[in-house]
Amino acid sequence: xxxxxxxxxxxxxxxxxxxxxxxxxxxxxxxxxERWRRFQRQLAAFGGPVREPESGRAxxxxxxxxxxxxxxxxxxxxxxxxxxxxxxxxxxxxGAIVMASATTVKEAxxxxxxxxxxxxxxxxxxxxxxxxxxxxxxxxxxxxxxxxALVPLVVDAVSVPVVAAGGVSDGRGAAAAxxxxxxxxxxGSALFNS
Numbered sequence: 001x002x003x004x005x006x007x008x009x010x011x012x013x014x015x016x017x018x019x020x021x022x023x024x025x026x027x028x029x030x031x032x033x034e035r036w037r038r039f040q041r042q043l044a045a046f047g048g049p050v051r052e053p054e055s056g057r058a059x060x061x062x063x064x065x066x067x068x069x070x071x072x073x074x075x076x077x078x079x080x081x082x083x084x085x086x087x088x089x090x091x092x093x094x095g096a097i098v099m100a101s102a103t104t105v106k107e108a109x110x111x112x113x114x115x116x117x118x119x120x121x122x123x124x125x126x127x128x129x130x131x132x133x134x135x136x137x138x139x140x141x142x143x144x145x146x147x148x149a150l151v152p153l154v155v156d157a158v159s160v161p162v163v164a165a166g167g168v169s170d171g172r173g174a175a176a177a178x179x180x181x182x183x184x185x186x187x188g189s190a191l192f193n194s
Contacts, residue, residue: 006073008060011080079131088115101131108154118161121154123147125167155181
């Protein structure tokens with residue numbers, strides 16, 4: 001395997017073909033486009049920039065799986081759940097480590113039970129996208145907690161390695177996440193300071 005990561009979404013796409021490639025998880029009444037609009041409204045409430053979706057991002061499917069099989073990355077990561085069992089088996093057959101984001105303990109245990117090798121504990125502070133996928137309304141963050149509260153809960157609930165993500169901007173935050181049981185910590189929030 002090569003030492004790079006391919007990163008994919010497993011969301012419920014507006015495209016019926018993409019829906020057929022996702023695992024059976026609790027569905028909600030919101031299309032991907034509507035979830036984007038709701039997220040943008042929430043972002044605007046905090047003074048953030050509001051954008052319409054650009055080209056959209058297709059959910060992981062056959063074409064993306066062939067890409068993984070062709071390039072054989074060392075890591076393949078997923079957000080908003082995992083692909084269907086047959087696609088996930090094909091990804092794992094390449095030798096890739098499978099990482100996936102969880103925003104709750106329930107999601108973390110679901111990911112482990114469904115084949116994730118590593119769980120990314122994505123706290124409420126995590127930017128870019130909220131990877132929640134088991135709640136009825138994925139934009140409802142009322143059941144979500146911050147990274148430093150989520151990490152020890154996830155570490156205690158799963159037996160796979162845990163990566164802490166969200167709101168970590170320096171070495172002190174990384175050290176705190178490691179003390180709480182995380183096996184690794186990306187410092188993505190440092191990008192906001194540069």
